[in-house]
Amino acid sequence: MTTLQSRTTAASAVRPDRQAPERPAGHTTAWWGMVLFLSSEATTFACLLASYFYVRFADPGPWPPATAPPPELFWSSLETGALVLSCVPMAVAVRAAKGGRRGALVLSQVVVWLLGAAFVCFQVLDYVVTYPESTISEDAFGSLSYTITGLHTVHVIAGLLMVLVLIASTAVGRLGKRRPEPVGIVALYWYFLAALSVAVYLVVYISPYW
Amino acid sequence: MSASWVLPERRVAEAAVGEVLDEVWEEEPGLKGWVTTVNHKRIGRRYLVTAGLFFALSGIQALVMRTQLIGPEADVVSPEVYNQLFSLHGTTMIFFFATPMLFGFGNFFLPLMIGTRDMAFPRLNAFSYWVFLMSGAFMFASLPFGVAPNGGWFAYVPLTADFAPGLNIDFYTLGLLFLGVSTTVGAINFIVTALKMRAPGMTLSRVPLFVWGVVTTSFMVLFALPPLNVANLMLFMDRRFETKFFAPEHGGDVVLWQHLFWIFGHPDVYIIVLPALGIISSVIPTFSRRSIVAYPLVVLATVATGIISFGVWVHHMFAVGLANVSLTFFSAATLAITIPGGIQMLAWVGTMLRGRIVMTTAMLYSCGFIVAFMLGGVTGVMFAVVPFDQQITDSYFVVAHFHYVLFGGAVLPILAGLFYWWPKMTGRMTSPRWGIWSFVLVFVGFNLTFFPMHISGLLGMPRRIYTYEDGLGWNAWNLAATLGSYVLAVGLLLTVAIFAHSLFRGPRAPDDPWGANTLEWATGSPPKHYNFPVVPTVHSLDPMWDGKTLQTMETHRHDDERTMTEEHMALRTSELDGRFEAVMPMPSDTPVPFVVALAMLAGFTALLFSAYVVAYVATAMVALSVTWWLWHRPGVE
Numbered sequence: 001m002t003t004l005q006s007r008t009t010a011a012s013a014v015r016p017d018r019q020a021p022e023r024p025a026g027h028t029t030a031w032w033g034m035v036l037f038l039s040s041e042a043t044t045f046a047c048l049l050a051s052y053f054y055v056r057f058a059d060p061g062p063w064p065p066a067t068a069p070p071p072e073l074f075w076s077s078l079e080t081g082a083l084v085l086s087c088v089p090m091a092v093a094v095r096a097a098k099g100g101r102r103g104a105l106v107l108s109q110v111v112v113w114l115l116g117a118a119f120v121c122f123q124v125l126d127y128v129v130t131y132p133e134s135t136i137s138e139d140a141f142g143s144l145s146y147t148i149t150g151l152h153t154v155h156v157i158a159g160l161l162m163v164l165v166l167i168a169s170t171a172v173g174r175l176g177k178r179r180p181e182p183v184g185i186v187a188l189y190w191y192f193l194a195a196l197s198v199a200v201y202l203v204v205y206i207s208p209y210w
Numbered sequence: 211m212s213a214s215w216v217l218p219e220r221r222v223a224e225a226a227v228g229e230v231l232d233e234v235w236e237e238e239p240g241l242k243g244w245v246t247t248v249n250h251k252r253i254g255r256r257y258l259v260t261a262g263l264f265f266a267l268s269g270i271q272a273l274v275m276r277t278q279l280i281g282p283e284a285d286v287v288s289p290e291v292y293n294q295l296f297s298l299h300g301t302t303m304i305f306f307f308a309t310p311m312l313f314g315f316g317n318f319f320l321p322l323m324i325g326t327r328d329m330a331f332p333r334l335n336a337f338s339y340w341v342f343l344m345s346g347a348f349m350f351a352s353l354p355f356g357v358a359p360n361g362g363w364f365a366y367v368p369l370t371a372d373f374a375p376g377l378n379i380d381f382y383t384l385g386l387l388f389l390g391v392s393t394t395v396g397a398i399n400f401i402v403t404a405l406k407m408r409a410p411g412m413t414l415s416r417v418p419l420f421v422w423g424v425v426t427t428s429f430m431v432l433f434a435l436p437p438l439n440v441a442n443l444m445l446f447m448d449r450r451f452e453t454k455f456f457a458p459e460h461g462g463d464v465v466l467w468q469h470l471f472w473i474f475g476h477p478d479v480y481i482i483v484l485p486a487l488g489i490i491s492s493v494i495p496t497f498s499r500r501s502i503v504a505y506p507l508v509v510l511a512t513v514a515t516g517i518i519s520f521g522v523w524v525h526h527m528f529a530v531g532l533a534n535v536s537l538t539f540f541s542a543a544t545l546a547i548t549i550p551g552g553i554q555m556l557a558w559v560g561t562m563l564r565g566r567i568v569m570t571t572a573m574l575y576s577c578g579f580i581v582a583f584m585l586g587g588v589t590g591v592m593f594a595v596v597p598f599d600q601q602i603t604d605s606y607f608v609v610a611h612f613h614y615v616l617f618g619g620a621v622l623p624i625l626a627g628l629f630y631w632w633p634k635m636t637g638r639m640t641s642p643r644w645g646i647w648s649f650v651l652v653f654v655g656f657n658l659t660f661f662p663m664h665i666s667g668l669l670g671m672p673r674r675i676y677t678y679e680d681g682l683g684w685n686a687w688n689l690a691a692t693l694g695s696y697v698l699a700v701g702l703l704l705t706v707a708i709f710a711h712s713l714f715r716g717p718r719a720p721d722d723p724w725g726a727n728t729l730e731w732a733t734g735s736p737p738k739h740y741n742f743p744v745v746p747t748v749h750s751l752d753p754m755w756d757g758k759t760l761q762t763m764e765t766h767r768h769d770d771e772r773t774m775t776e777e778h779m780a781l782r783t784s785e786l787d788g789r790f791e792a793v794m795p796m797p798s799d800t801p802v803p804f805v806v807a808l809a810m811l812a813g814f815t816a817l818l819f820s821a822y823v824v825a826y827v828a829t830a831m832v833a834l835s836v837t838w839w840l841w842h843r844p845g846v847e
Contacts, residue, residue: 026406026782026784026785026791027406027785028406028782029330029331029402029406029407029782029794032330032401032402032405032406033330033331033334033398033402036397036398036401036402036432037394037398039432039433040394040398040432040433040435040436041436043432043433043436043437044436044439044440046436047436047437047440047470047473048440051440051444051455051466051470054463054466054469055455055461055462055463055466058463058465058466059458059461059463061461065461136447136451136453137451137452137453137454138454138460139454139460139461139462140454140455140457140460140461140462140463141461142453142454143444143447143448143453143454143455143462144455147443147444147447147453158833161833161836161837162840165837165840165841168841169841
């Protein structure tokens with residue numbers, strides 16, 4: 001959907017009168033920029049998750065170590081659910097931007113932002129409520145779990161900032177039917193965060209029970 | 211400049227739209243313009259000059275080391291200083307010289323070669339340069355205070371985690387993380403520019419080999435830098451926040467560092483070498499007066515090298531004690547990667563055989579490269595053989611090998627590229643007579659420095675020792691290497707003098723002094739701000755030679771979509787076929803990239819000195835300035 005949307009826009013936004021139907025309408029530079037950035041980001045997290053299993057299987061001891069509490073699923077399931085759910089209003093926002101429905105655009109992005117903020121809150125609660133004793137410097141298990149979830153949360157906070165800029169841009173009328181592309185670009189990043197949260201959830205919270 | 215030196219087609223095009231474009235693309239003069247520029251040619255020049263400075267600095271370090279090793283038990287520097295010298299020398303040459311230097315060529319020439327007016331993300335381009343400059347300054351600031359990195363360029367744990375107090379290794383981890391930002395965004399910029407901004411008609415099968423080299427390298431950067439960043443993040447946290455990634459007594463693992471480092475480290479060799487091979491593939495056809503032999507094979511070889519290079523990292527770890535089955539796999543993969551390398555070699559030699567050679571300075575350096583790179587490749591194959599590698603690892607033979615690969619495979623092509631493109635960058639010619647001397651001194655000095663290291667290595671001299679005893683049979687080889695390094699230094703100084711002389715006294719360069727084949731020679735020498743007054747339609751792999759491409763600069767001179775005279779604009783074309791898609795507005799001068807880079811420098815410096823409150827403030831500054839970046843769209847609104 002993002003693809004379609006960015007295909008039809010930037011060209012027509014610049015020179016609507018020049019858009020002939022037989023012309024190829026490929027992806028914009030911004031779309032490529034985001035996709036390449038995300039492939040680098042995905043590699044970063046792939047390295048972290050691979051390190052998790054490398055360390056886990058290189059050491060013959062139990063995982064998690066006997067001294068560490070096993071992961072709790074309550075807050076982590078909630079936060080992952082919130083982020084996955086936020087993809088729905090994000091998809092609505094992309095359509096609203098394309099259709100130029102400014103009210104729907106603002107509203108859907110506010111919902112996205114709230115769900116993302118909920119993710120961050122749940123993550124912090126998970127840290128402080130569930131494991132008040134455990135720290136990042138306890139053992140390799142703690143170092144890996146906290147670093148992976150922490151880095152992911154930092155990415156969500158960056159995403160929240162992007163959505164905030166989108167909301168402000170929409171509010172002053174700089175986003176909409178004539179220039180919907182930034183919504184689609186941020187949406188790519190947001191979907192990536194959601195997919196990543198599932199991977200992080202499976203590795204950090206579920207895999208210790210295997 | 212006499213008017214006949216301007217290509218006739220360009221003269222017609224400039225007469226039609228040059229004046230208007232000059233006004234549109236005019237940049238802010240003075241200091242403000244210096245900070246705010248987003249022009250790819252200025253940024254490319256800066257990359258070249260800054261990386262050249264880092265080359266000189268770490269070259270001086272190498273000279274000090276060679277002087278220390280001139281004879282047994284010499285006492286030029288202390289062991290502590292020596293450790294810092296070889297660590298910073300390696301780190302700088304790899305990260306702050308070789309890659310940025312080739313990014314500099316890419317920045318200047320990639321847009322020119324594909325016939326566009328700027329990089330895809332001009333502001334990101336400026337940002338990439340500022341981050342490179344600041345991270346380099348950050349890294350080098352450690353040296354005067356005696357706290358430069360001292361764990362070797364690959365900084366193995368547990369040495370660097372548990373046994374290296376002081377800020378030395380923190381400079382290393384933070385400096386490389388900081389630089390990683392620059393390299394990553396630079397790579398994204400190259401790929402998108404090459405995919406979306408080629409002149410109409412430039413299908414993928416007409417893309418110059420240098421562009422293929424830069425794009426393959428950029429893809430490799432995207433997938434190779436993350437493991438390095440992750441490793442450095444872990445090491446920094448282990449040292450600073452007592453995490454336990456590399457602490458075996460708490461469930462961590464030290465070999466993890468080696469895996470992460472070399473998953474980056476081996477592809478990095480090709481990250482450096484592929485654009486350099488691209489330079490050679492530009493120089494050789496021009497001075498053989500014919501198109502490159504087996505173009506599709508060379509492209510496939512370039513891409514194949516990029517892919518296979520991700521499967522060979524364990525050959526750096528043959529002596530670690532891993533399972534034999536994995537050694538076998540990586541040994542085979544390492545042997546396999548010589549095939550695409552060989553294909554390129556044969557293509558260059560074939561081009562020269564089938565052509566008529568013009569022996570310019572650039573061509574001399576290219577021939578020197580072929581010899582040196584082949585020698586480096588041969589010793590590389592030897593390392594693929596596990597028992598040989600286990601015998602010779604950590605000896606001077608390794609030092610000899612990778613200097614043949616990196617000096618022979620990157621510095622010689624860089625010099626070839628400088629002599630080749632100097633007229634285009636500066637509008638001045640260099641002296642051909644002194645060019646021969648430059649090549650002779652550099653090539654003789656290079657071989658005299660590094661060839662004896664093969665022998666001292668086979669005689670058992672370990673790398674990284676600050677001195678050695680008499681009577682081990684190493685004296686003569688070390689003396690030869692040290693004398694060679696002085697010859698090399700004289701050759702490089704002469705080369706700098708040739709360029710300096712050319713800048714002030716050199717004869718003016720015409721648009722196309724060499725009768726070359728690719729599009730950068732269709733612009734002025736030096737090119738105008740807007741590069742091409744009229745974006746041409748590309749008709750072949752060698753657009754300057756096909757007799758049709760240049761014509762289109764005349765025929766399209768009244769076509770708005772090719773002249774784009776209203777504001778900063780560039781063409782967007784399709785990824786595979788280079789068909790017209792749209793006219794894109796491009797940003798113009800802005801200080802934002804500089805501000806963001808500055809805020810990041812503040813953040814990394816705060817982290818270095820454990821001033822975490824300042825680091826939080828700096829992070830907020832980065833967030834705010836990035837928001838300003840996203841909000842403010844200069845030249846568009």
